[in-house]
Amino acid sequence: MEVKRYTNNTIAEIELPRPFDGHGHPRRDELLRLVGPMMAKRFASGIVMPNTKPPITSRLVASEYRDDILHSTDHRFSPLMTLYLTDTLDPAELNEMRTWGIYGVKYYPKGLTTNSDSGVFSPSSLWTPGTNAFNVLRKLAEEGGVLLLHAADGFDKNNNELDPYDQEPHFIRESLPRVKDAHPDLKISVEHLSTAVGAEFMFKNGGYKLGCSITLHHLTKDRRDVFRGGFRPHLMWWPIIQPAEHKEAIQALAIADKRFVWLGTDSAPHPVSSKRADCCMGGVLTHHMALEGYVEAFEDLGALDDRFERFASINGPKFFGFPPSIKTITLVREDWTVKNSYLTEGLQEEIIPFRYGETMRWKIQD
Numbered sequence: 105m106e107v108k109r110y111t112n113n114t115i116a117e118i119e120l121p122r123p124f125d126g127h128g129h130p131r132r133d134e135l136l137r138l139v140g141p142m143m144a145k146r147f148a149s150g151i152v153m154p155n156t157k158p159p160i161t162s163r164l165v166a167s168e169y170r171d172d173i174l175h176s177t178d179h180r181f182s183p184l185m186t187l188y189l190t191d192t193l194d195p196a197e198l199n200e201m202r203t204w205g206i207y208g209v210k211y212y213p214k215g216l217t218t219n220s221d222s223g224v225f226s227p228s229s230l231w232t233p234g235t236n237a238f239n240v241l242r243k244l245a246e247e248g249g250v251l252l253l254h255a256a257d258g259f260d261k262n263n264n265e266l267d268p269y270d271q272e273p274h275f276i277r278e279s280l281p282r283v284k285d286a287h288p289d290l291k292i293s294v295e296h297l298s299t300a301v302g303a304e305f306m307f308k309n310g311g312y313k314l315g316c317s318i319t320l321h322h323l324t325k326d327r328r329d330v331f332r333g334g335f336r337p338h339l340m341w342w343p344i345i346q347p348a349e350h351k352e353a354i355q356a357l358a359i360a361d362k363r364f365v366w367l368g369t370d371s372a373p374h375p376v377s378s379k380r381a382d383c384c385m386g387g388v389l390t391h392h393m394a395l396e397g398y399v400e401a402f403e404d405l406g407a408l409d410d411r412f413e414r415f416a417s418i419n420g421p422k423f424f425g426f427p428p429s430i431k432t433i434t435l436v437r438e439d440w441t442v443k444n445s446y447l448t449e450g451l452q453e454e455i456i457p458f459r460y461g462e463t464m465r466w467k468i469q470d
C-alpha cells in the first residue's frame with residue numbers, strides 16, 4: 105500500500121488496488137440504480153447475494169441479474185454471482201458455473217434472515233448423504249465453487265429455539281465442523297463473522313479451504329450502540345450486532361493479517377417503512393461509505409498499513425480464485441458528512457444509510 109504522510113507522521117493519503125466486497129446486496133430495479141454507482145465507486149468486484157425476491161436459483165436468472173448490475177455500474181464493477189441453496193436447487197445448475205459468472209452457492213437457514221423463506225429446512229441436510237443440499241455441495245466442490253454460509257442455527261438438537269445472540273456460536277460449534285468433515289474438498293466462506301466463538305474457530309481452522317468475511321458494522325459497533333437510549337433500527341442486521349467482547353475478537357482477527365479473512369460489507373438497504381416497523385427488517389445500506397469506514401476502523405486499530413490492503417483487496421480474490429484488481433484507488437484524509445437519507449427517482453421511499461448524518465474522515469479521491 106502506498107502511504108503519504110504529513111510532516112507530523114499522520115497518514116494523509118493511501119493508495120491500494122481497488123477493493124473486493126465479499127458480500128453485498130445490491131438489490132434490483134430502482135434500488136440497484138441507487139446502489140450500483142456506490143459500489144462501483146469503491147470496489148472493483150464483489151460477491152452478490154442471491155436472496156432477491158424471487159431468489160436466484162438458476163444460471164439463467166443469475167446472468168440476467170449480472171447484466172443488470174453491470175448496467176447499473178457502467179461496467180466499472182465485476183459482479184460475482186451466487187445461487188441460493190434451496191431444498192430443490194438442481195445440482196446441474198452448477199455445470200461450468202464459472203463460465204456463467206457464478207462463484208458460489210449461499211446457504212440460508214430457513215426463516216432466520218431477510219428473504220430466507222426459501223432456505224434449507226434442516227441444517228443437517230448439509231452433511232447428510234442423499235439429501236439435495238448434500239448433492240449440490242458435492243457438485244459445488246467438483247466445480248471449484250465456494251459455499252457461502254449464513255452461519256446461524258435457529259434451534260438446538262432438542263428443537264429448542266436458540267437465543268439470537270447464540271445462533272452463530274451454535275452453528276460454529278455444532279454445524280460447521282460437520283459440514284467441513286462431510287465435504288473435505290469444498291471451499292467454505294463463513295459470511296459476516298460476528299462472534300468471538302467464530303473468531304477463535306477461524307484462528308484455529310482458517311486456511312485455503314476455510315475463510316470468512318467481516319462487515320464494517322461488526323468491526324465497529326457493539327450491543328451498547330444498538331440499544332443506546334432505545335432500540336436503534338438502523339443498526340439492526342442479521343447476524344445481530346454482539347456485545348463488546350465479540351467486537352473486540354472480530355477486530356483482533358481482522359488486523360491479524362490472515363489470508364483467510366477479507367472485507368465483506370453486507371450492505372443491505374431496506375425502505376424506511378421496513379426498518380421503522382413492528383418487525384424491523386435486518387440490514388442497512390453501507391455501500392455509500394463502506395470503504396471509507398473500514399479505513400477509519402483500521403486506522404483506529406493501528407493497522408492502516410499493508411494489512412489493510414490484504415484485507416480489502418487481496419485475500420478475498422485469492423480465496424475465490426481470481427486475480428486482485430490491477431487498478432488502484434486513492435483515499436485522502438478529508439472530512440465529509442453522510443447524508444441523512446437517500447431518495448432517488450423511482451424509489452417509493454427513503455433509504456436511511458449507516459452512520460447517517462455523521463462525519464467521515466476519509467474520502468475517495470475522484
Ligand SMILES: [Zn+2]
Binds near residue numbers: 127129153370372
Ligand atoms: Zn447478507
